[in-house]
Every structure is written in structure tokens, then in C-alpha cells.
Amino acid sequence: MKINELIKNAQNELKDLFDYYDQVALFNQEKVLNAFRDNNVALRHFNGTSGYGYDDIGRDTLCKVFAAAFKAESAIVSPSFANGTHAIATALYGLLRPGQTLLSISGTPYDTLEEVILGENNGSLKDFGINFEKVDLTEYGKFDFCKIEEALKNNPSVIFIQRSRGYSWRDAFLIDDIKEVIEFVRKFSSAPIVMDNCYGEFTDTREPIEVGADVIMGSLIKNPGGGLAPTGGYIAGKNELIEKISFRLTVPGIGMEVGSYEHGYRLFYQGLFLAPHVTVQAIKAALTFSAVFDKLGYPTLPKVGSKCGDVICSVKFDTAEQLIDFVQSVQYASPIDSFVTPYPWDMPGYAHQVIMAAGTFVQGASIELSADSPIKEPYIAYVQGGLTYEHAIIALKSCLKKLVSE
Numbered sequence: 001m002k003i004n005e006l007i008k009n010a011q012n013e014l015k016d017l018f019d020y021y022d023q024v025a026l027f028n029q030e031k032v033l034n035a036f037r038d039n040n041v042a043l044r045h046f047n048g049t050s051g052y053g054y055d056d057i058g059r060d061t062l063c064k065v066f067a068a069a070f071k072a073e074s075a076i077v078s079p080s081f082a083n084g085t086h087a088i089a090t091a092l093y094g095l096l097r098p099g100q101t102l103l104s105i106s107g108t109p110y111d112t113l114e115e116v117i118l119g120e121n122n123g124s125l126k127d128f129g130i131n132f133e134k135v136d137l138t139e140y141g142k143f144d145f146c147k148i149e150e151a152l153k154n155n156p157s158v159i160f161i162q163r164s165r166g167y168s169w170r171d172a173f174l175i176d177d178i179k180e181v182i183e184f185v186r187k188f189s190s191a192p193i194v195m196d197n198c199y200g201e202f203t204d205t206r207e208p209i210e211v212g213a214d215v216i217m218g219s220l221i222k223n224p225g226g227g228l229a230p231t232g233g234y235i236a237g238k239n240e241l242i243e244k245i246s247f248r249l250t251v252p253g254i255g256m257e258v259g260s261y262e263h264g265y266r267l268f269y270q271g272l273f274l275a276p277h278v279t280v281q282a283i284k285a286a287l288t289f290s291a292v293f294d295k296l297g298y299p300t301l302p303k304v305g306s307k308c309g310d311v312i313c314s315v316k317f318d319t320a321e322q323l324i325d326f327v328q329s330v331q332y333a334s335p336i337d338s339f340v341t342p343y344p345w346d347m348p349g350y351a352h353q354v355i356m357a358a359g360t361f362v363q364g365a366s367i368e369l370s371a372d373s374p375i376k377e378p379y380i381a382y383v384q385g386g387l388t389y390e391h392a393i394i395a396l397k398s399c400l401k402k403l404v405s406e
Helices: 003-013 015-038 057-069 084-095 111-118 145-152 175-185 239-249 266-295 320-332 389-400
Strands: 074-078 101-104 131-134 158-162 193-196 215-219 233-237 312-317 354-357 370-374 379-384
Touching (some): 003 015, 003 266, 074 239, 084 111, 084 193, 084 215, 084 233, 145 175, 158 175, 215 239, 233 239, 266 312, 266 379, 266 389, 312 320, 320 354, 320 379, 320 389
Parallel strands (some): 101 158, 158 193, 193 215
Antiparallel strands (some): 215 233, 312 379, 354 370
16 A cells, blocks of 8 residues: 555544544633633733843743643743753652652653652652652553552652653553542542643643642643743642742742743743644644554554544554664654754663654754654654644655555
């Protein structure tokens, strides 16, 4: 079967899901628009400040708009966050105290968080006397309710959930999955439930706050930045918890009263406004990649016909060479650095060498089309993002050229 025919057949099979996600985008676009209107966003909010940043109306209003969009009581939105891991770490340090316990009920957190939690002599949570426990997911990538109930008997101080898959072979959690496990946890514990929401924003008409999460965290160069935010991250949730976290962002007693950004906030506002549409472009890309490679006999997630809890497609290859070739093909189809050939390298925060295709306008922005993987068995490529669905299809054709005849 030729490449164009293969893709067209997959798109025809996905029509109902595409229609569903068009409605998700419409719902979320109206929700975000209302967040802007309810907070009277104006041109003056785009202006930057310098120095301490007292009374920075652009910063403060941006936080209110994000809180409204995510149905949270308050939010911290800051260009000072270097990445999603930084935002998550800030929340954990803000909420936990020496002698307390952090419990992950979604297994081992993403690679870059391991040093934050368990690092030796690097200022990790462990260094500050904070304990860590985890409940692994079942072999099918689902919450293990029996083991969660047992772990909750130890009275953890903070309960952590990672929504997306990280470098593991499982689907991201859907909002219904999150709702179910939070309702279960609440039978046994009132501890704050915090969620790594990276890659999951605007993939559903509800956000985790709406089904019981107390705090969510994420990166602005993923979904909620809409491909325009140049850096930064967010934390949203309950007022009293966000205030505690704000003291970790800056210093105790000051929190969000300070923090300037001289370049201005327009790209953050505009990126959030575009985020519902851009996210669904990326979802359609993930669904199409998954359906096409499934037709070629490669194991993929999400499975054909399934809804997405994030914007990622996982493709399992037989060899490291196939994996590397796939990632390089994505790079060659990128608008930036298309002439560059990526190779595996020792990336900070990861236990194995990682190969990454990231020919993006914003460095490392995974809401733009990118692909990456640790070089280890099983050889799984993780392709994510896509500012436009059309670009994703062009990249898909690039990946298929060595596998399918024209």
C-alpha cells in the first residue's frame, strides 16, 4: 500500500474521533475565552516590568486567567520556571516538610524527577529528610487500588500522580481514570493530591482540578503555551496550597508579591488563547501516527479508536537502529534545523542516552512536533506535538519513506 493511501485509510477510520476532538477544542476555546473576558484582559497586561516587579498587573492577571481556565482557586504562572520538572519540584518543596512522606500512586515518576526526590547530597527531598514511597501501576498500566489502599495506611503527607506516560509503555490517564482514583483515595486520606499535568492540558473538557485534584503543575512550552510561550511553567490549585508553594518560588513572607519579566507577557496570554486548538492539532497527529504504524504491524499507543489523555504517540520498534531512523526522520521534516542529524547523547537528568528530534521554534517545545526516546529496550519512540496537523502529516510521510513504497 502506498504512503498516501495508507494515511488516507487511517484518517477515514479516525473520522469519528476527530469530530469528537473538534468539539473538545470548541468547548475549551470558549472556556479560555471566558477566562480572558471575566478578567478584563487588556493591552496593558502585556507590558513587562523590571526590578522587584511589585504590582505587576500583567503577571497577576495572567495567574488569574490560568486559574480560571483550569477551574482552580489560584495559580502561579511564571517565566522563571525553567521547565515542567522545575514547576513540579517547586510545588513539592512548598508542600512537604522534613519527616513527611511523599507517595506516588502512579509508579516511579518521570526520569528528571528522580534526582529531585531521591538524589544524594544535591538538595533533594531525601536530603531534607522527606520520605518517598510509591505504588507501581498494574502490568496493564492501571492504578492498583488494593496496593494504594495499603500504602495510604502510612498516612502520606502529599499524594502524587503523573498523568502522562513518561518513558513507559502505557496510555496517559484519562480524566475519568483520574476521577476514579481520586474518589478512591479520598475514602482513606485527606492529604493534598498533586498532579503532574504535563502533556494533558486541554485534551478533555475537564481538567484534574475539576475531578478532585488539589494542585496541578505543568510546562508552558507544552500544551498551555500554545506554541508561543517562550519559556515558563504553571502551578494551579487551592488558595492555601498555592500560597505555600509561592513561598518556595521566591522566599517566605513575599511569595507572589514580586517577580518581574521585562520582555512582557503577550506571548503567554496569546499562547494560552491558542492552546485548545493547538492541543487538538497535536492529538490528531498522535492518533494518525498511531493508526498508520499499527497498520504496518508496529505496536502503538494510543490504540486505534482510543481517546487520548495526552498528546503523545508511542511506537515500539524492533531495534535501536529503527528507533534512531524514525527520530531522525522527524528532525528532517522540521522547520528549524532540518539539516541536522540527531544522535543519542548523555542528556542531563536521564539514566540512559537519549535521542531527540526537536527542530522547534522554541527550544525543546514538545507542543511543537518532536520525537525522543531513551536508547534502551524496549525501543519505543515517543512522538508528540504538532502546531498544525498538516505539518504532522508531512513528517509522517518522511518517517514512512523507508517502510512503504510511494
